[in-house]
Amino acid sequence: MWDTKFTRQLGINLPFVGAGMAIVGSPALTAAVSNAGGIGLFCLGPGAPEMFADDIDHIRRLCSAPFGVDFIVEETAFGPATTDAHIEIAIAKNVPLAVFFWNPPKEGWVSRLKRAGIKVWGTAFSVESARRMKELGADAVIVQSQEAGGHVKSSLGAMALVPSVVDALDQTPVIAAGGIADGRTAAAAFMLGAQAVCVGTRLVASTESVASAEYKRRLVRAHNEDTALTTIFGPEWPNAPMRVLKNRAVARADRGAAPLSRPIGETVVFGQPYRMPANSAVLPTAQTQGDHEEMCLAAGAGVGAVRAIEPAGLIVETMMQDARATIRGVLDVSQTKSLKT
Numbered sequence: 448m449w450d451t452k453f454t455r456q457l458g459i460n461l462p463f464v465g466a467g468m469a470i471v472g473s474p475a476l477t478a479a480v481s482n483a484g485g486i487g488l489f490c491l492g493p494g495a496p497e498m499f500a501d502d503i504d505h506i507r508r509l510c511s512a513p514f515g516v517d518f519i520v521e522e523t524a525f526g527p528a529t530t531d532a533h534i535e536i537a538i539a540k541n542v543p544l545a546v547f548f549w550n551p552p553k554e555g556w557v558s559r560l561k562r563a564g565i566k567v568w569g570t571a572f573s574v575e576s577a578r579r580m581k582e583l584g585a586d587a588v589i590v591q592s593q594e595a596g597g598h599v600k601s602s603l604g605a606m607a608l609v610p611s612v613v614d615a616l617d618q619t620p621v622i623a624a625g626g627i628a629d630g631r632t633a634a635a636a637f638m639l640g641a642q643a644v645c646v647g648t649r650l651v652a653s654t655e656s657v658a659s660a661e662y663k664r665r666l667v668r669a670h671n672e673d674t675a676l677t678t679i680f681g682p683e684w685p686n687a688p689m690r691v692l693k694n695r696a697v698a699r700a701d702r703g704a705a706p707l708s709r710p711i712g713e714t715v716v717f718g719q720p721y722r723m724p725a726n727s728a729v730l731p732t733a734q735t736q737g738d739h740e741e742m743c744l745a746a747g748a749g750v751g752a753v754r755a756i757e758p759a760g761l762i763v764e765t766m767m768q769d770a771r772a773t774i775r776g777v778l779d780v781s782q783t784k785s786l787k788t
């Protein structure tokens with residue numbers, strides 16, 4: 448059932464992509480998704496190229512299956528998230544796949560990667576940005592709809608956006624991202640014409656993610672109505688809308704009140720100690736101290752399907768099994784009740 452143009456492009460078994468998630472992702476999470484038959488993406492974010500090289504080596508020690516690296520194209524307070532040096536490392540390490548997120552990549556990056564035999568995907572938020580990625584030479588396009596956790600650009604939900612992009616791109620495979628957190632939402636994405644699903648939030652609540660225990664607990668408790676789309680987070684990456692769990696920081700901004708005027712915590716990010724300013728976009732990890740009511744807790748609108756913290760491989764297997772059963776009509780979706788009530 449899952450033997451498609453998409454799976455053949457990569458030589459993998461399952462049309463499941465583990466989203467690149469800077470700060471809370473880990474080489475272990477990437478490897479676990481790939482070892483389960485999907486393809487894990489690894490996103491360092493604006494960390495040093497040497498750190499990126501070490502992380503790729505770490506993934507290779509944990510898995511021999513294909514994996515991808517995910518590049519954010521943006522200036523941040525920590526510097527540009529992707530530089531020529533990062534691209535050169537991906538080429539030197541011969542990674543199987545490189546994915547670009549947020550802004551279109553430099554044409555030279557795409558051509559250098561493709562000349563080296565590396566598959567290249569782009570992320571799109573609209574029909575226009577998807578067409579641009581295809582023109583740049585993308586082998587597939589991730590289309591991120593408004594339900595997605597983390598940084599989001601789209602003004603449309605998956606129902607409207609995914610089929611529009613599928614039709615516009617014709618033969619180029621489309622991967623749906625945003626709000627896909629269980630078998631039935633994955634099945635729905637396939638029905639809309641996506642050839643694969645890209646999952647973030649559900650994997651933050653995995654044993655392999657390095658998100659803080661409290662962040663994971665909040666994901667397990669949250670319902671689909673508990674997220675908000677906001678631009679309050681991110682002196683480190685300003686004016687970029689994010690979908691997050693509602694908390695005190697979000698409520699304060701909703702009331703029109705000024706943000707706190709003191710730091711909200713301490714953490715270690717990209718290998719450096721970091722004092723988190725009010726409304727920091729830096730996600731809490733096991734190394735973070737501070738009040739989670741003030742922190743950026745990125746989460747997608749499918750968070751209600753996160754019921755437990757599980758190994759990533761089990762998440763991949765159960766989501767794909769349930770999607771298959773849903774599509775075949777073996778599983779009565781109305782009886783599934785995968786959301787918390």
Ligand SMILES: Cc1cc2nc3c(=O)[nH]c(=O)nc-3n(C[C@H](O)[C@H](O)[C@H](O)COP(=O)(O)O)c2cc1C
Nearest residue numbers: 466468469548595596597625626646647648745747
């Ligand atoms: C905690 C978190 C961090 C994220 N960080 C990144 C990132 O660093 N790079 C990236 O390309 N996408 C990032 N995303 C977005 C994902 O790639 C993906 O589009 C999104 O998770 C899909 O929606 P979902 O969270 O509802 O599954 C992040 C998402 C989350 C939830």
